[in-house]
């Protein structure tokens with residue numbers, strides 16, 4: 001799971017009002033370089049919740065992001081490189097995402113966050129294809 | 130300028146929508162007027178041709194655009210600058226001779242290489258005849274050198290014979306001869322390259338490569354865009370979007386599919402690696418009925434493309450003509466040995482609810498102008514009644530393309546554009562309906578036809594329609610709809 005995904009997710013447990021951001025418990029973090037797409041980064045910058053993003057990057061062991069950011073910084077290559085790295089090159093391979101309200105853990109295995117908890121209030125809407 | 134657009138004779142309903150989508154992708158609309166959707170190109174047919182014919186004319190602002198559209202398409206066999214046409218070779222000659230020299234001469238000069246291909250539709254033309262036909266074009270002053278591989282200019286002589294009249298319907302084409310200069314054509318090599326047979330990780334409902342590419346084209350997938358599939362399965366739809374350069378993200382409720390696959394080198398990721406495509410930016414396990422997105426996140430996906438899980442049992446009603454499949458599936462229970470990560474429940478995910486969730490998600494998460502492209506099943510008991518498709522105040526339906534699957538079922542690919550913002554009111558209506566679905570599950574199952582506003586008020590007529598045969602003209606069917 002990359003931090004882009006983390007920044008989009010929240011706890012969807014019934015009754016939870018403030019399920020965002022999910023706290024990262026990192027057991028295994030990987031770095032994989034990917035090609036930079038500036039246009040995509042600029043678009044995503046508008047959507048990212050910055051504070052949650054900075055905190056998440058720290059939980060993953062990356063501390064190079066500025067506390068605050070605004071869109072004028074997108075003109076700086078140095079900033080873009082860091083943003084790109086934190087958003088798309090850091091992967092949470094094993095660990096968990098913890099609901100800030102209930103403390104329940106959404107496991108992350110093999111890089112896949114499991115956003116369906118084993119709990120009664122979740123009605124599984126499975127169907128046969 | 131008008132171009133001759135020759136399609137492959139298959140997936141008839143998908144052909145014009147593909148060209149229109151690509152025209153939009155490559156910027157054919159100079160001044161986008163949002164309220165003028167759906168954007169449509171001007172089309173016309175050769176005299177007395179049926180719209181199911183492969184031969185169409187399309188008006189495009191530039192040759193570059195005609196080339197780009199054809200090259201990215203799946204179903205355009207060729208796009209041509211027409212130099213002449215006629216119902217006989219004499220008429221063709223007259224027509225070519227009267228085509229302005231300033232349009233022809235630049236492509237005939239002695240520095241260039243060229244090739245003439247003879248093609249027949251509805252008839253086979255022997256090599257001997259082809260030679261003669263090419264010699265018959267001597268009235269065109271070709272000065273260049275013939276080169277069969279990668280010539281500068283490709284000319285086509287296409288002879289069409291009456292065709293398609295043998296099933297009791299009028300023929301779709303009539304004898305006609307076209308001569309033109311090719312400006313572009315589909316790269317059909319993509320299809321064998323991506324064919325499912327060679328796909329590393331396959332599931333029973335993987336989307337075939339040709340259709341997946343058509344879906345990605347309808348979604349205007351391209352570099353810099355983010356495309357989401359909420360029912361990602363083995364990822365076949367996203368593979369096509371990634372091929373066109375889009376960033377991809379997918380979710381599925383089945384953790385074994387989305388996380389495990391069949392091992393470390395046979396899973397959703399490896400399906401991208403296999404073709405050297407960038408990996409999805411995110412894959413997750415989630416229930417589309419219980420979206421995991423933070424509430425403040427809006428307008429983040431450029432397109433949502435999917436083949437939703439319509440495990441449907443046909444609804445039994447006979448009146449009302451061609452019914453939408455709105456029955457529910459049998460409750461699905463996870464077998465004991467598969468009970469690992471969740472407490473299974475027997476809640477069914479009905480078609481109506483699935484579509485409701487999908488439209489609500491798309492209304493919120495798509496950017497303005499973003500596209501929702503998905504399959505929708507219909508029962509084709511007869512072809513007379515008008516179909517009713519899902520509606521939503523944030524969306525405009527811009528195309529629907531049918532593919533007949535069997536004598537009873539069709540699937541229709543719907544392309545919708547987000548034209549209105551996701552307002553508080555819309556969110557509230559959706560929230561209430563979501564709760565209603567939960568409460569009404571059992572009841573819904575019992576009577577099988579809970580009315581849902583997702584289907585718009587017009588839907589009501591399905592239950593009370595009289596004889597639909599009196600209302601609509603039959604839509605002639607051609608073989609191509611089956612392939």
Ligand SMILES: C[S@@+](CC[C@H](N)C(=O)[O-])C[C@H]1O[C@@H](n2cnc3c(N)ncnc32)[C@H](O)[C@@H]1O
Pocket residue numbers: 125126127129332334335336359360361362363364365366380381382383386415416417418436437438439478
């Ligand atoms: C028709 S298949 C799509 C297959 C996919 N196009 C592929 O390439 O394999 C539908 C998928 O939806 C998943 N599904 C069923 N119910 C779901 C739900 N409530 N939320 C998310 N995914 C679901 C199934 O596990 C299945 O993989």
